[in-house]
Amino acid sequence: MRKSYRVKSEKDFQQVFESGNSVANRAFVIYKVEKPENKHFRVGISVGKKVGHTAVARNRLKRYIRAVIDEEKLEIDPQVDFLIITRPYARNFDMVKVRKNLLHALALAHIIEEMPDEVEEN
Template sequence: MRKSYRVKSEKDFQRVFKSSDSVANRAFVIYKLKRTENTHFRVGISVGKKVGHTAVVRNRLKRYIRAVLTERKTDIDPQLDFLVITRPYARNFDMTKVRKNLVHALTLAHVIEEMPNENEEE
């Protein structure tokens, strides 16, 4: 995921936090803010030390989150800025669990549309 797709500055992070539009599940908290001047979505990812005491654990989770967002890039509203905050419950997740829980949280937050049943043929 290119850097232009990331919320980087403290000012932008705080603007999204203060929007008070948040949804959570056991593994992730999603904050979102609708912005009309965006040409594509931007995401901020936060994995604190309570989640993983080593940078290796935190960076692995960030890579997994970015991979899921890249997979679902076309499903995300281009006028959103949103934050993905990881909770300690996700500490030992593998890619499959991160994908399942993150898609669930993003669906609850209406960042992406609900996934169609994968067993159905189109």
């Protein structure tokens, strides 16, 4: 995923936090704000120290999240900025669980239309 697809600046993060709508499941919180002027979506990822006490664990989760976003980027609404905040429940997730829970949260936020058939909810 290219850097142009990322929410990077503190100002942009705060704008999405303050004016965005939020939805959550047990593993992720999604903040979303519509941006009609965008050519493509932008995503910000936050994994706090409560989730993983080591940088290795936090970076692994961020890698998994970026991989899922990259796989699903054609399904994501292009005129939206959104943030993915990871909750401590996701601490020991493998790639399959990250994918399942993240797609569920994105579907709740209406960032993707619906969950793919191969991923089922709990």
